[in-house]
Amino acid sequence: MATGPASLPAGKLPNELLAQLLARVAHRDPRVLIGPAVGRDAAVIDTGAPKLLVAKTDPVTFATDLIGRYAVHVNANDIACMGARPAWFLASVLLPENCPADLPGEILSQLSQACDALGIELIGGHTEITYRLDRPIVVGAMLGEVERDRLITGERARPGDAVILTKGIAIEGTAVLAREAGPVLLARGASEQTVARAADYLTDPGISIVLDAAAACDAVPVHAMHDPTEGGLATALYELAAACSCGVSVDADSINIFPETKAICAAAGLDPFGLLASGALLLVVPDKNAGAATAALWEAGVSARRIGSLQTPADGVIMAVNGESRPVPRFDRDEAARFLSGLPD
Numbered sequence: 001m002a003t004g005p006a007s008l009p010a011g012k013l014p015n016e017l018l019a020q021l022l023a024r025v026a027h028r029d030p031r032v033l034i035g036p037a038v039g040r041d042a043a044v045i046d047t048g049a050p051k052l053l054v055a056k057t058d059p060v061t062f063a064t065d066l067i068g069r070y071a072v073h074v075n076a077n078d079i080a081c082m083g084a085r086p087a088w089f090l091a092s093v094l095l096p097e098n099c100p101a102d103l104p105g106e107i108l109s110q111l112s113q114a115c116d117a118l119g120i121e122l123i124g125g126h127t128e129i130t131y132r133l134d135r136p137i138v139v140g141a142m143l144g145e146v147e148r149d150r151l152i153t154g155e156r157a158r159p160g161d162a163v164i165l166t167k168g169i170a171i172e173g174t175a176v177l178a179r180e181a182g183p184v185l186l187a188r189g190a191s192e193q194t195v196a197r198a199a200d201y202l203t204d205p206g207i208s209i210v211l212d213a214a215a216a217c218d219a220v221p222v223h224a225m226h227d228p229t230e231g232g233l234a235t236a237l238y239e240l241a242a243a244c245s246c247g248v249s250v251d252a253d254s255i256n257i258f259p260e261t262k263a264i265c266a267a268a269g270l271d272p273f274g275l276l277a278s279g280a281l282l283l284v285v286p287d288k289n290a291g292a293a294t295a296a297l298w299e300a301g302v303s304a305r306r307i308g309s310l311q312t313p314a315d316g317v318i319m320a321v322n323g324e325s326r327p328v329p330r331f332d333r334d335e336a337a338r339f340l341s342g343l344p345d
Contacts (some may be wrong), residue, residue: 068110171279
């Protein structure tokens, strides 16, 4: 008996499926220097101008009370990962029927304030009330520019390069869980203080890595950068390996996990390595420049640690846990999506 295609859970497409789909995309315009691929944060277009144009789009469906701010930062992050300066932003704002009349203005204010904070021009978009939505959605499109000799693509990465992580993992996921499922977390044993502090993670330590990227690029030669998002640090390490055509080895003990993240993951039964992780930046720099890179980040007010090194592709993506090396875990879906989708409506 014939069966229909398997269904997909909420969250980012699996890398293997995404690679299959992207293989169908035709490339005709030679001005597109970097197009879609697994592990790539943004596209790069050569318009003939002195600087290259960098383009990115990303939606936001979580943290709806700060969705405008959130949308600007997650798109700006991916522009910054290419060594570029985010410059122009468009937003498509989709709102549910019968939403409060002041909601469009509130989201616009958030968009404007976040753009102003990063020196970005809000240049347009679209807003509508959409049938059968139960929450706002903002789809952002960010444009930036970069000097030709400062573009970062991962092609210069080599085995032996140092891998550095800024701030700590799962900042974004910690905040989303606290904002979307606070009462559930409290019922499962998380303290009120922990949930309240975690809810503020979107702004402190914050989910922007624009400063992180700029500080590193100004200090040392950077071979690759990647912004961990859905699927957490674990998925980001596989994406970084794909972008650099290398293996990756990291030490679990060197990876910073914030106290509130540990407490919330313990209450929810989640693995922080697979939890939404905007706010951290993965950097690949020559081994000899690792100390200078971390020093420059700390001087800029951004905490940073070396967590490992690039390896040969045959070494795979591995993590040392209690002195034992094992493959970095793979997550079919982000831990936040898995938890939130399992909650009653």
